[in-house]
Amino acid sequence: MHCEYEEPVNVSALFGSMVFNDSVMRERLPRHIYTSLKKTIEQGSRLEESLAEVVASTMKDWAIEKGATHYTHWFQPMTGITAEKHDSFISPIADGKAIMEFSGKELVRGEPDASSFPSGGLRATFEARGYTAWDPTSYAFVKDYTLYIPTVFCSYGGEILDKKTPLIRSMEAVSFQALRVLRLFGNTTARRVITTVGSEQEYFLVPKDLYRQRKDLIFTGRTLFGAKPPKGQELEDHYFGNIKEQVAGFMRELDIELWKLGISAKTEHNEAAPAQHELAPIYNTSNIACDHNQLTMELMKKIADHHGLACLLHAKPFAGVNGSGKHNNWSLCTDTGENLFEPGSSPGRNAQFLLFLCAVIKGVDEYADLLRISTATADNDHRLGANEAPPSIISIFLGDDLMDILEALADGRSLKSSPGKVLEIGVSSLPKLPMDSTDRNRTSPFAFTGNKFEFRMLSASASVAEPNIMLNTIMAEELCEFANILEKADDFNDTLHDLLAKTYREHKRVIFSGNNYAAEWVREAEKRGLHNYPSTPDALPHFSDARNLELFRKHHVFSETEVVSRQEILTENYNKAINIEALTMLDMAKKQILPCAIAFGKHLTDAYMAKKQCGLDLSLEAEEGLLKKVSYLSASIAQKIQALEAKVIQARGIEDVAAAARCYHDHVFAAMQELRESCDELETIAPENLWPFPTYSQLMFYV
Structure with missing residues (x-):
């Protein structure tokens, strides 16, 4: 651990010190420039080019003071990670020297090569031009001697190629529709409704030296082979347990680096599985929360290396123990500070809360496929x-x-809130709704937790952009429908009462309070008519269903072309991921595991023959039994290698990406599981000195 992290830290002075945030802009920018920029940030108004020049010059001077020599337009293409191209501030002058320059044009727009990023057919390889455009709603920051400018990314023709643009569009859509509803309840002060997100990030830490010895971890992020260790998580002793010194050092450095970037890392602890941990930040607007989570994942990997560790963000690095998710805590708040998912003490506030709650229930029921x-x-x-x-x-x-x-x-009936007290149900006399008056359901994919909804289905490696695009767009649609009805109402209270009751009756099938892990729930959900798409190839074809295309078009989040392209990108990503896993598995099985089996068989054969020829009447039962088993497993592994190779060739020969995905899931992945079964069985009997790579015991249980 670096010595600078062993000293006491002044968090107040450190927090946001590398961010060109509101306080920096207010201090450094001329008053009229700052006011205009704030209007751009809060209302989406255009920033004049002359004003952009002043902002760029001020931003450059501040960044240079922080040690920056370069700048980059930082964007989020459909690769799932971020992208950046660095340019220096240097501008040569006549006397052979150089000055540091940065123009408003360079701040506002960049021109990266768009041909090598996923486009889903939107761009041909020879059509290289793309554009990045400054997103002023997310603050610029300095990291690694570079000024990072958050940007959106689009093609020469204007089609979006990133994850940030549709997220911002969805935020604008839900804000517009939510304000329509709030005006009906007499709220005339709110100017915006902001979607907020808090993303709890789970991850594994394993020794770096052992990580480097496993091709599967390097190439795929998960262990493709591995027998269960003698101990897993069954004793429940790792969850919230004492944090190892090595891990604590990592967490401290991570906190400090995140705080410098204005990322409010708040909670950290051991998770359920051995070597698994979690970090949770404080809430932020969806756009900034997405940027911050991308930075968090990047810094986790970088800082782990400083401490002799490797950070694994795969959803399931180890079979047989818990995988890692990302819990997306989503809420709606006004710019005046009112949380729209927080029950209130007045009847009017409660009626408003119930309307937004029913919008969520209706939206999740009608568009569950998009959330999946x-x-x-x-x-x-x-x-x-x-x-x-x-x-x-x-x-x-x-x-x-x-x-x-x-x-x-x-049901149109009264409700007893406590013995002897009856609360009438009606818009004019709704009961006070207490917060946190019920237990939490940790098995639910979408749980109300007091003043927010926790969407618990995300992979640890995922961007939080996609689920929040879906949530915001779905919510915009339902609020639009509600506003259309209520704006035409002759009697607002009666219409609202009927709307709440009707919505709940028609969509309560999506509400479930029991154990979501139980097999009985799968059968019950089928009876209720709920969607169940167990695999990615089952789910993705529904992205471009007609009703979904119309939803995105209506709220200006995606065009039909953009939806179709994204569906193709996501499907191709699935196919590529399984293909890489299969090829890695074949490489390890042929070059490491099968040679181990042969060497072990030779070792047993030599021992058997030596014992048999020594002239003594000795039992050969152990050697004979082991030799037969190793011989059987060797033959089985060789046969399953051939079977997997054939399935990979079959899948790679299919041109249609959806059909290929079906083949990868049904045939390639199934063949991978068959091969793994024999290899893992061999691991349980092979000598430790012959096994070719670190085991689960070594990876997860380290001091």
Whole structure:
């Protein structure tokens, strides 16, 4: 651990010190420039080019003071990670010297090569031009001697090629529709409704030297082979347990680097599985929270290396123990500070809360496929429904109090809140809704937790952009429908009462309070008619369903072309991920595991023959039994290698990406599981000195 992190830290002085944030802009920019920039940030108004020049010059001077020599437009293409191209501030002058320059044009727009990023057919290889455009709603920052400018990314023709643009569009859509609803309740002060996100990030840490010895971890992020260790997580002794010194050093450095970038890392602890941990930040607007989570994952990997560790963000690095998810805590707040998912003390506030709550219930029921699609990845298929994460069925948990209120409202009856006290159900006399008055359901994929919804289906490696694009767009649609009805109402209270009751009655099938892990729930969900898309190839084809295309078009989040391209990109990503895993598995099986089996067989044969020829009447039962088993497993591994190779060739020969995905799932992955079974069985009997790479015991249980 670096010595600079052993000293006491002044968090107040450190926090946001490398960010060109509001306080820096207010201090350094001329007053009229600052006011204009704030208007751009808060209202989306255009920043004049002359003003952009002043902002750019001020930003450059500040960045140079922080040690920056370069700048980059930092964007989020459809690769799942971020991208950047660095340019220096240097501008040569006549006397052979150089000055540091940065123009408003360079701040506002960049021109990267768009041909090598996923486009889903939007761009041909020879069509290279793309554009990045400054996103002023997310603050610039300095990292590694470079000024990072958050940007959106689009093609020469204007089609979006990133994850940030549709997220911002969805935020604008839900804000517009939510304001329509708020005006009906008499709220005339709010100018914006902001979607907020807090993303709890799970991850594994393993020794770096052992990580380097496993091709599967290097190439795929997960162990493709590995027998269960004698001890797993069954004693439940790792969760919230004492943090190892090596890990604590990593966490401290990570906190400090995150705080410098204005990322409010708040909570850290050991998770359920051995070597698994979690970090949770404080909430932020969805756009900034997405940027911050990308930075968090990047810094986790970088800082782990400083401490002799490797950070694994795959959803399921190890079979047989919990995988890693990312819990997306989502809420709606006004710019005046009102949380729209927080029950209030007045009847009017409660009526407003129930309307927004019913919008969520209706939206999740009607567009569950989109929420499932937002979590559909090759790595997450290993985790969902594995007695550690919600299944692929989308349902909502509300808790007993809200369920009782909604049931009474739907039935038109009064509600008893306590013995001897009757609360009338009606818009003019709704009960006070207590917060945190019910238990939490950790098995629910979408749970109300007091003043927010926790969407628990995301993979640890995923960007939080996709699920929040879906949530925001779905919410915009439902609020639009509600506003259309209420704006035409002759009697607002009666219409609102009927709307709440009708919505709950028609969509309560999506609410489930029991154990989502249980097999009984899968059968019950089928009876209710709920979607169940167990795998990524099952889910992705529904992205471009007609009703989904119309939803995105209506709210200006995606065009039809953009939806189709994204569907193709996501499907191709799945195919590539399985293909890389299969090729890595074949490489390890042929070059490491099968030679180990042969060497072990030779060792046993030599021992058998030596013992047999020594002239003594000795038992050969142990050697003979082991030799037969190793010989059988060697033959089985060789046969399954050939079978997997054939399935890979079959899948790679299919041109249609959806059909190829089906083949990769049904045939290639199935063949991979067969090969793994024989290899893992060999590991349980092979001598430690012959086994070619570190085991689960070594990777997860280190001091």
